[in-house]
Amino acid sequence: MKPIEMELEKSLENCESSKVLEAMNYSLLAGGKRLRPLLLFETCKAYGVDTNIANPFACALEMIHTYSLIHDDLPAMDNDVLRRGRNTCHVEFDEATAILAGDALNTEAFYVMSQAICRDDQKIKCIEILANCAGVNGMILGQALDIESENKQISWNELERLHRNKTGKLFAAAFMMASVLADDKVHLPFWQEIGEKLGLAFQIQDDILDITKTSEELGKSNSDVENHKSTSVTLLGIEEANKILAKHFDEVVGMIESLEINSTDLIQLLMSIRTRQM
């Protein structure tokens, strides 16, 4: 079992039992790529920061990501029934429980950060960063733009802004929290740009995979077509989308290589994302 899986399992161990807690664990421990924790861990390693220090922040990232998936899948949002190869939370439990499980994971993310073992000023900065990246100036702004874009033609610029917020901001938070734990505040804006760029590239990849793979291969349903959403493929065509994807990935790698950190493993992680098939 990966270390992050053990940390996630432990993270809700001391909570009072309820149906909502069951639903939280159901969604949080459903596997998944654990990309955001991995980005945080590898960036910490590149800086020479002990990854044990990063554990609560990795859990917090995955909790925020998981809550956003639970709420995103709700009937009033994307109305998806399949996620990571199994029932979405509201299908397995019920809508009310899924709403509360998402809410509780959002809150719990901040609780686990308050329990970290680093310095208080580092904790506060990480809490500030994650709250900002996950909130109405970040991930939720992206979700809001996503909903507003349904049944509507949007421009490539608008789609880029959507992806930079919806996906990029949590990637950015992973990089930025590692930078804080390494006491490197100077590069926070630099890491933010890397994170947003990677998020954009990741979503272009998703759009391409969505039309080249089946739901079964991906382990999730593809609601974008049903919800009449613009994607990078419908807006740019698959060839141009692939070109822009390559450009952004190359820029991310170039930016990281320009830093004086030991980024070999981090770059390798990025390469595995670059070549992912699901």
Add this chain to the structure above:
Amino acid sequence: MKPIEMELEKSLENCESSKVLEAMNYSLLAGGKRLRPLLLFETCKAYGVDTNIANPFACALEMIHTYSLIHDDLPAMDNDVLRRGRNTCHVEFDEATAILAGDALNTEAFYVMSQAICRDDQKIKCIEILANCAGVNGMILGQALDIESENKQISWNELERLHRNKTGKLFAAAFMMASVLADDKVHLPFWQEIGEKLGLAFQIQDDILDITKTSEELGKSNSDVENHKSTSVTLLGIEEANKILAKHFDEVVGMIESLEINSTDLIQLLMSIRTRQM
């Protein structure tokens, strides 16, 4: 305008505009009793703590309370259409926007606390307290118990546990954060009990008001009867409910008077709650 109203207005001023932000402001600035901020301010005053220091924590409390109301009103939860005399958030906007607005207020609560001007160790302790009181061991546990109690006979003990968590824990957070800001950690468990007791009393009052006042007088719909929920009145009868209400209020006042703080105004606030008609 009350100081807390000004603080709440300012709290979302620097956010990027979106429909979700509109919905956040719509619900956050809808008036209401602002009880949790008032409890925090008066407890700070009783301890001699500058109330300016308390502002971000007061905003955070009200953000958490507001998000819980938005989600509680959703069709999948209590399905209420009227709140504080106007449309609930999902009626005024739409369900998806209401879900996101609630999510964003939950997240923003932790952002505003990270920006407070007190010491870092006090911020961290307040974040820990609010996350714990609002999460799956606190307010959300109460919500979960509330949902599970629909269409079902529950015992008075179960209803007490429900109210102590759903309402009491946020009251407790108000008292406990004031105690942290006053550097009085010794009395945290004492304040927690006061908060839970007050929450229980408050909910018994609500149950009594619900059957003695109209929706119009209360400014909100009464969904408890429609959702076949047990209330303190249906379980105990109105006479016994009134007796237990009086007992808990008296105990709260007695506990506060036993502390060596200047609690005159705090007690007066409690008296105004004791005699409320809505």
